[in-house]
Structures are given as structure tokens and as C-alpha cells.
């Protein structure tokens with residue numbers, strides 16, 4: 001999971017701005033049903049032109065999500081007991097890939113996505129990742145805006161890469 005267990009501990013980074021009343025934390029197995037319900041709320045409303053195969057993989061069953069947790073560290077944002085958003089971080093070969101980012105439609109543009117991604121980037125930095133990267137269907141303008149806002153650079157486009165859709169790569173050096 002981590003890139004190196006013998007490396008010196010990374011110094012503390014700057015505090016992560018988090019919206020008032022929101023807490024970002026690691027997921028636990030008790031969260032799984034709520035997480036799957038969140039993905040349903042985010043992706044199941046009719047989505048213009050998004051491939052059905054994408055939507056199917058974006059809304060995992062509890063069993064599928066449990067198996068995804070094997071290689072991925074997930075962080076969730078909550079306000080009280082309400083789950084507002086989630087992101088996963090997966091280490092491979094010294095870099096960290098962010099996956100499965102989603103914020104509840106009713107909680108958007110309040111800084112929740114930013115808090116989640118910055119938490120995952122900070123975790124990657126503390127675990128000595130050399131880079132953090134993420135991909136998104138090119139049509140996902142909100143995600144593109146969020147990654148650019150957080151200083152991710154465009155790292156290329158894979159044409160008709162996934163379900164015949166262009167996929168954009170973003171990269172940041174923590």
C-alpha cells in the first residue's frame with residue numbers, strides 16, 4: 001500500500017481547508033451500505049450520453065465495493081451522520097492514483113471535493129508518493145475544473161479509451 005516503509009516520515013503539510021461542520025476521515029466497513037447509496041444518488045439520475053457501462057461500474061454493489069477496498073484507501077466526508085462524498089487512493093509503483101471521487105449533488109460547490117482530494121494528496125505525500133494522478137471522462141467538466149483548481153496539470157488525453165469515450169489524465173506532484 002505505501003511506497004516505502006523505511007523512508008523518513010514526511011513533514012507535516014499545510015492544514016487542509018474543510019467546510020465548517022464537515023469531517024474527512026478514513027472509511028470503515030460500517031460505511032459500505034451508505035457509500036453505495038451515495039454512488040447511486042450521484043450516478044443513477046438520468047445522465048445525458050454517459051455510457052451505461054460507466055454508470056454500472058460507478059455504482060458498485062456492497063460486495064463489489066468491499067472487494068475494491070482491498071487495494072485502495074478511501075476517505076469520506078461527513079456532516080454529522082450524513083455522508084457527503086468519497087475519494088479513493090491507490091498506490092502503485094511509487095505513484096498514487098485517485099479513484100471513485102463523488103460528492104452528493106446537494107453538497108456541491110462548498111469545498112467538499114476539494115477537502116477530499118487534498119486529504120488524499122496529503123496522504124500520498126505522507127506515504128512518499130512521487131506523483132498523484134487521476135483520470136476522468138473528458139466530458140466531466142466539474143471534475144476537470146476541480147483538478148485544475150487544485151493545481152493538477154493536464155497530462156494528456158487517451159482517445160476513445162474507455163467505453164469509446166476520451167479520457168483525460170491529470171497529475172500533481174505532492
Ligand SMILES: CC(C)(COP(=O)(O)OP(=O)(O)OC[C@H]1O[C@@H](n2cnc3c(N)ncnc32)[C@H](O)[C@@H]1OP(=O)(O)O)[C@@H](O)C(=O)NCCC(=O)NCCS
Nearest residue numbers: 101102103108109110111112113114136142143145146149
Ligand atoms: C467533481 C466533484 C467531485 C466536485 O465536488 P465539489 O464538492 O462540488 O467541488 P468543490 O466545491 O470542492 O470545488 C472546488 C473548486 O473546484 C472548481 N469546481 C468544482 N465544481 C465546479 C463546477 N461545477 N463548475 C466550475 N468549477 C467547479 C471550482 O474552482 C471550485 O471552487 P469555487 O467553488 O470556490 O469556485 C462533483 O462535482 C461530483 O461529484 N461530480 C460528479 C462525479 C464526478 O464527476 N466525479 C469525478 C470522476 S473523476
